[in-house]
Amino acid sequence: MAVGSLPTATLAYAEAAPAARSRAWRKLARNPAAILGTLILLVVVGTALAAPWIAPHDPAKQSLLRRFTPPVWTAGGNPAYPLGTDQVGRDVLSRMIHGARISLLVGVLAMVVSVLVGVTLGLVSGFVGGRMDTVLMTVVDVTWSFPQLLLALAFVAALGPSLVTIILVLGFTGWERYARVVRAEVLALREKDFVEAARAMGMGSLRILAFHILPNTFSSIVVLSTLQVAQAILAEAALSFLGVGSGRTYPTWGQMIALGRDFVSVAWWLATFPGLAILVTVLAINLVGDRLRDALDPRV
Amino acid sequence: MVVCVGVSLVTFAILQASGDPVALMMPEAPESDRAVLRQALGLHEPLLVQFGRFFGRAVTGNFGNSFFHRAPAFGLVMERMPTTLILTVLAMGLALLIALPVGIYSAVRRGQAVDQVATGTVFLGQSMPPFWTGIMLILLFAVQWRLLPVSGWESWASVVLPTLTLGTFTAPLLLRIVRSSMLEVINLDYVRTARAKGVSEWLVICRHALKNAALPLVTVTGLQFGLLLGGAIITETVFAIPGVGRLIVTAIRQLDFPVVQAGVFMLAMVVVSLNFVVDLLYVYLDPRIRLR
Numbered sequence: 001m002a003v004g005s006l007p008t009a010t011l012a013y014a015e016a017a018p019a020a021r022s023r024a025w026r027k028l029a030r031n032p033a034a035i036l037g038t039l040i041l042l043v044v045v046g047t048a049l050a051a052p053w054i055a056p057h058d059p060a061k062q063s064l065l066r067r068f069t070p071p072v073w074t075a076g077g078n079p080a081y082p083l084g085t086d087q088v089g090r091d092v093l094s095r096m097i098h099g100a101r102i103s104l105l106v107g108v109l110a111m112v113v114s115v116l117v118g119v120t121l122g123l124v125s126g127f128v129g130g131r132m133d134t135v136l137m138t139v140v141d142v143t144w145s146f147p148q149l150l151l152a153l154a155f156v157a158a159l160g161p162s163l164v165t166i167i168l169v170l171g172f173t174g175w176e177r178y179a180r181v182v183r184a185e186v187l188a189l190r191e192k193d194f195v196e197a198a199r200a201m202g203m204g205s206l207r208i209l210a211f212h213i214l215p216n217t218f219s220s221i222v223v224l225s226t227l228q229v230a231q232a233i234l235a236e237a238a239l240s241f242l243g244v245g246s247g248r249t250y251p252t253w254g255q256m257i258a259l260g261r262d263f264v265s266v267a268w269w270l271a272t273f274p275g276l277a278i279l280v281t282v283l284a285i286n287l288v289g290d291r292l293r294d295a296l297d298p299r300v
Numbered sequence: 301m302v303v304c305v306g307v308s309l310v311t312f313a314i315l316q317a318s319g320d321p322v323a324l325m326m327p328e329a330p331e332s333d334r335a336v337l338r339q340a341l342g343l344h345e346p347l348l349v350q351f352g353r354f355f356g357r358a359v360t361g362n363f364g365n366s367f368f369h370r371a372p373a374f375g376l377v378m379e380r381m382p383t384t385l386i387l388t389v390l391a392m393g394l395a396l397l398i399a400l401p402v403g404i405y406s407a408v409r410r411g412q413a414v415d416q417v418a419t420g421t422v423f424l425g426q427s428m429p430p431f432w433t434g435i436m437l438i439l440l441f442a443v444q445w446r447l448l449p450v451s452g453w454e455s456w457a458s459v460v461l462p463t464l465t466l467g468t469f470t471a472p473l474l475l476r477i478v479r480s481s482m483l484e485v486i487n488l489d490y491v492r493t494a495r496a497k498g499v500s501e502w503l504v505i506c507r508h509a510l511k512n513a514a515l516p517l518v519t520v521t522g523l524q525f526g527l528l529l530g531g532a533i534i535t536e537t538v539f540a541i542p543g544v545g546r547l548i549v550t551a552i553r554q555l556d557f558p559v560v561q562a563g564v565f566m567l568a569m570v571v572v573s574l575n576f577v578v579d580l581l582y583v584y585l586d587p588r589i590r591l592r
Contacts, residue, residue, distance in 0.1 A: 142306030146568055149530030150548070151310065154564050157552035158317040234429055238534055241431045242549050254429075261435050261538060264450070265443050272439070275432030283427035290423075 024219075024295040031295075037287030044281050048100040055094040056080070059251050063089035071269050084269045086259060092269060095251040096277050102252045103233045103281065106167055110232040111225050113171025118178025119221060123209055125179065126186025137183070140176045148173045149238060156244045163250075166239060170232050177224055185217045219296035226289035230282045237278050253278050307568045308355045311561045316347070363562035368551070373558035377544055377566050383453060384543035385570070387462055387535065388528050392521070394467030395474050403478025404505060407486060418475065425472035430531050434465040434538035451540040462539045469531045470524055477520045481513040488512075514585055522578030526571045 028034050047054065057080075067089040072082045083092040125136040143151075152169045159165045189195060190213070198208050240254025241261075253274040260271025329337075338344055357363065363373040406415035441461060442450040449458045485491060486509050494508045495501075533545030540546070544563050551559035 138306070142310070146307065146310065147526040147530040147571060149533060150564055150567055153533070153548065153552060154311075154314045154560055155317060157555075157560065158314050158557075230427070234427075237429050238431060238530075241429075241534065242537055244552060254431075257429070257432055257435065261431075264435060264438055268439050268443070271432065271435045275429060275436070278429050278432065279424075279427055282429075283423060286423060286427050 027295040028291055031291045033287050034291035034295075037284040037291070040280060040284035041288065044100055044284070045104060047097055048104050051097050051101055055091075055097040056082075057091040057094040059090060059095040059098045061090060065089065068263075068267050070267070083273050084267070086256075086267070086270055087263055090251075092256070092273055095256060096253065096274055099251045099253045099256060099274065100277070100281075102163070102250050103236060103278070106163070106170065106236040107229040107233040107285075109167045110170035110174065110236075111228045113168060114175040114228060115178055115221060115225055117172065118175030119182050119214075119217070121175070122179040122182025122217075123186055123214065126183040127190065127205065127209055127213070133183075136179065140179050143173070143176050146173075149235060152235060152239060153242065153244060156239060161244050166236060170235055174228055174232065177228075178221065181220050181224060182217050185220060186213055189213050189216055223289060223293040223296060226285060226292055230285040230289065233278065233282055233285070304359070304569075304572065305355065307565060307572065308358045309351065311358070311565045311568070312351050312354045314557070314561060314564065358561075358565055363565070364558040366551070366556050366559045368554045368556045368559070373556075373562035374566075376547060376559055377562045380542055380544045380547050381566065383541060384529070384532055384536070384545060384567075387459075387466060387541065387543060388525070388532050390459065390463045391466035391470060391532075391535075392525070392528060394463055395470035396521075398467070398471045399474035399478050403475045404482055404510065406475075407479045407482035408505065410483065415479075418479070422472040422476050425468060428469075430465060430469040431534045431538050433468060434461065434535060437461050437464055438538075451538075453539075453541045453543075458539075462535050462541060465538065466528065466531050466535045469535075470528055473524065473527075474517075474520065477517055478513070481516040482509060485509050485512045515582070518578055518581050518585060522575050525574045529567050529571060 063085075066078065066081070066085055067087055069078050069081050069085040069089075070076050071084045072079050077084070081091050081093070083096070085091055086095075121136055125133045151173050155169045155173075156165055159169070195208060195212055198212050203212075236252070237254035237257070240252045241258045243258065256274040257271045260267070260269075260274070263270055361374040361378075365371060366373045366376055369376060402414075402418050406418040409415055438450055438461065441448045448460055449455070452458045453462075486505075491504060491508050494504045499508070529545075532543065533549060535541070536543040536545040537549055544567060548560055548563040548567075551557075551563065
């Protein structure tokens with residue numbers, strides 16, 4: 001951002017940011033991959049929100065009479081169960097529609113937890129510096145060297161599986177990236193003219209952090225957080241698959257795939273469709289996140 | 301060393317987070333018996349003292365006995381470690397075998413058909429849950445075509461699908477890094493100079509460009525190992541491979557915490573020592589870095 005070249009630095013920042021941002025949005029709006037990703041996401045989010053109304057059947061309703069009904073386009077399929085039924089006769093499509101809620105909820109909330117923790121620690125670490133910085137960065141290094149899935153697995157197991165546990169554990173094992181990036185940006189921004197101008201105007205450290213430094217780290221945070229939602233969805237699915245997910249109360253995509261693993265030789269559709277749902281959702285988020293990075297970060 | 305303490309702190313915290321370990325060990329015993337055991341295990345002492353003792357034991361490989369197997373947890377983990385390491389090394393090898401040539405080629409032919417297909421595949425690959433890939437491979441190769449076994453780790457044939465699963469999980473990210481680090485160096489002055497001197501294209505790429513692109517590649521390969529071990533846990537579960545990952549998953553279901561702790565600790569140690577090796581490799585790869 002060309003802040004230093006303009007006379008009143010704070011004013012320049014305030015004016016330059018929206019211009020750059022709208023340019024980024026326009027660039028994004030013209031990108032076919034980003035549009036496609038956004039459309040898919042809208043459909044998935046809409047499905048999740050409207051799950052109880054659009055799901056053709058009760059996801060928990062069992063019927064041994066129609067167990068292992070194959071998808072409608074194969075021999076023996078039933079139009080009432082387009083994607084078939086599982087080993088106790090539950091409708092796969094309805095379960096997938098309800099599963100979308102868990103995946104998105106966990107993905108987004110885990111990201112929010114990570115952002116809150118990571119951004120706060122990154123701001124503090126970069127702005128305060130000194131011993132605080134050393135300690136925090138050591139913590140980051142240690143967490144970094146731990147395989148995330150392993151850590152999440154162990155803690156979900158120890159705390160007992162529940163939706164809240166999953167969200168917190170995934171949130172608390174994914175914040176290091178934000179801390180690192182925000183810290184690096186704060187270190188660079190701290191020396192900028194507009195920060196000095198703000199200080200000269202008599203602003204306190206907290207106000208400078210909140211109103212002048214934090215807004216300038218937004219674009220990196222947005223990119224990182226989009227991609228993290230995708231990763232959290234994958235991680236949640238992996239945990240459910242391993243049997244330490246959010247419990248048995250709700251159907252989740254990972255659980256459905258785990259079930260499909262057990263019946264892989266008799267009912268191929270059980271594992272295939274929930275996996276496709278994960279693939280499409282995560283792909284859409286990754287597409288949007290990647291194009292967002294291209295649009296927001298002129299360096300790449 | 302700091303990382304080592306950190307890792308044991310986290311592992312120690314796992315047990316603390318689970319609540320009362322004595323209640324797990326003897327679920328039906330009366331409170332008076334539990335108190336005796338707590339005394340015997342030193343669980344009444346302050347946390348810091350307990351952690352000190354845990355750390356002292358952990359570095360010597362003593363994690364206590366498995367609640368379930370009635371055998372030292374450390375031994376159970378080490379028994380299965382080779383399987384997990386073989387799986388990860390094979391997968392990493394496969395991933396590099398795919399990522400290096402394809403990544404280099406798509407960097408050299410940037411924007412052309414091969415590059416676009418490769419970039420698209422990377423996206424797809426990064427969005428695919430590894431356990432699902434594994435099951436799809438089972439569906440095709442084991443159920444549909446009956447070419448390879450569904451699970452196990454006994455024959456060479458049974459190694460193929462797990463390696464494919466874990467390899468294709470790792471390849472996309474590596475490919476991405478190979479491509480971007482090659483792109484970074486391929487238009488630099490010394491590469492152009494080499495070309496101008498009349499060095500053959502093949503030599504320019506291998507000798508001049510790749511050597512300089514190797515540094516970020518090594519970093520990511522090192523970091524990838526943590527992710528790869530996470531993937532190994534999943535792959536071992538999908539294919540019922542008797543490795544550390546599956547041991548941990550089973551132990552978690554049985555609330556067998558000594559085994560969980562030993563497994564998590566040892567896997568983390570593998571990652572930490574690999575990162576150390578990567579740091580050493582830097583010095584060799586980049587003459588600008590010398591140990592202070």
